[in-house]
Amino acid sequence: xxxxxxxGLLAGGVPPVIPGDYESIQTVTVGSGGASYIxxxxxxxxxxxxxxxxxxxxxxxxxxxxxxxxxxxxxxxTNYSWHVMYGNGSSTGSVGFANTNIIGIGEGTGAGAGANTxxxxxxxxxxxxxxxxxxxxxxxxxxxxxxxxxxLFVSGAWRNTNAVSSIKITTGGSGFVQYSKFALYGIx
Amino acid sequence: MATVxxxxxxxxxxxxxxxxxxxxxxxxxxxxIRLIAAVIPQGSDPTFALRFNGDTxxxxxYTDIRGSGSSASSTRNSNLTYLYLEGVTxxxxxxxxxxxxxxxxxxxxxxxxxxxxxxxNYVTAxxxxxxxxxxxxxxxxxxxxxxxxxxxxAGSVFTLYGIKAE
Numbered sequence: 001x002x003x004x005x006x007x008g009l010l011a012g013g014v015p016p017v018i019p020g021d022y023e024s025i026q027t028v029t030v031g032s033g034g035a036s037y038i039x040x041x042x043x044x045x046x047x048x049x050x051x052x053x054x055x056x057x058x059x060x061x062x063x064x065x066x067x068x069x070x071x072x073x074x075x076x077x078t079n080y081s082w083h084v085m086y087g088n089g090s091s092t093g094s095v096g097f098a099n100t101n102i103i104g105i106g107e108g109t110g111a112g113a114g115a116n117t118x119x120x121x122x123x124x125x126x127x128x129x130x131x132x133x134x135x136x137x138x139x140x141x142x143x144x145x146x147x148x149x150x151x152l153f154v155s156g157a158w159r160n161t162n163a164v165s166s167i168k169i170t171t172g173g174s175g176f177v178q179y180s181k182f183a184l185y186g187i188x
Numbered sequence: 189m190a191t192v193x194x195x196x197x198x199x200x201x202x203x204x205x206x207x208x209x210x211x212x213x214x215x216x217x218x219x220x221i222r223l224i225a226a227v228i229p230q231g232s233d234p235t236f237a238l239r240f241n242g243d244t245x246x247x248x249x250y251t252d253i254r255g256s257g258s259s260a261s262s263t264r265n266s267n268l269t270y271l272y273l274e275g276v277t278x279x280x281x282x283x284x285x286x287x288x289x290x291x292x293x294x295x296x297x298x299x300x301x302x303x304x305x306x307x308x309n310y311v312t313a314x315x316x317x318x319x320x321x322x323x324x325x326x327x328x329x330x331x332x333x334x335x336x337x338x339x340x341x342a343g344s345v346f347t348l349y350g351i352k353a354e
Binding site: 020022023024027053054055085086087088089090091092114116117118119120122140141142143144145146147148149150151153179181183185 | 192193194219220249250251252253254260261262263264266267289291292295296297298300301302304313314315316317319321351352353354
């Protein structure tokens with residue numbers, strides 16, 4: 001069926017999604033008190049890939065947007081690297097970072113953005129449980145504020161062969177504000 | 189029985205050229221919605237746009253990035269009466285693939301959209317915004333930015349998926 005073939009192609013080359021092969025693992029919805037970070041823990045190694053779908057807004061004042069980052073298994077050492085390609089409505093660019101202690105996964109909105117606006121993320125962690133490989137991350141991210149906005153593609157690596165068992169996501173200011181939502185899915 | 193996390197909601201396959209298609213009565217059951225389409229552009233202005241809940245107000249905007257094979261560029265438009273998925277003309281008769289993600293479509297915040305498009309001429313992606321706190325219950329996919337000249341060609345396929353976070 002063309003729709004399934006298209007879905008498979010647009011999922012990045014993996015086979016078409018079949019109900020039951022894409023499972024909701026954990027979800028964090030930020031309440032009125034905010035959240036200094038988002039954490040997924042005790043992730044089973046029974047899936048092939050992980051995907052996080054999210055909307056995020058930070059309390060970072062004076063800014064339309066807020067950088068958002070990811071770390072794995074509480075590793076805060078400089079075992080990460082990442083590249084980003086972006087378009088901001090007037091120009092495009094690309095930048096890379098090596099030997100960092102985070103992977104930047106894009107931008108949510110900040111407190112300076114219009115009310116009710118949130119950045120969106122689709123974060124793929126490929127082959128996350130394979131102990132023979134470093135871990136690769138890709139992100140499609142963007143935020144739009146009716147006059148400002150950015151679209152970003154990120155590719156990153158965590159130089160560690162351990163299975164990913166925990167994920168921590170942080171942002172600027174004092175963290176994520178109410179209605180930010182991060183959903184972790186497992187793909188078999 | 190396990191909860192279905194990723195579910196096909198509806199599919200439309202065009203038997204003839206048409207100006208637009210609509211998915212209506214969309215339940216608020218899921219967390220995100222994903223619209224995947226293989227569209228065959230026809231007509232004199234084969235570009236495409238979305239509207240939600242029949243909203244014709246100036247409540248849409250986007251920022252995009254595109255590559256043509258020789259250059260990369262980025263544009264922005266604000267206060268539109270539709271969410272324009274393009275910025276570039278599609279070649280008629282050749283399928284263009286769309287992957288449109290609507291995040292928190294049933295929530296109480298403004299609706300953020302991430303969309304990717306691929307065809308033989310361009311690779312594009314955009315971040316879009318619908319400034320409404322209403323749940324999306326209708327999606328209209330139109331040729332020619334809701335004017336009369338463009339057509340969604342026969343054989344075009346549109347599938348709506350729901351993604352449920354527990």
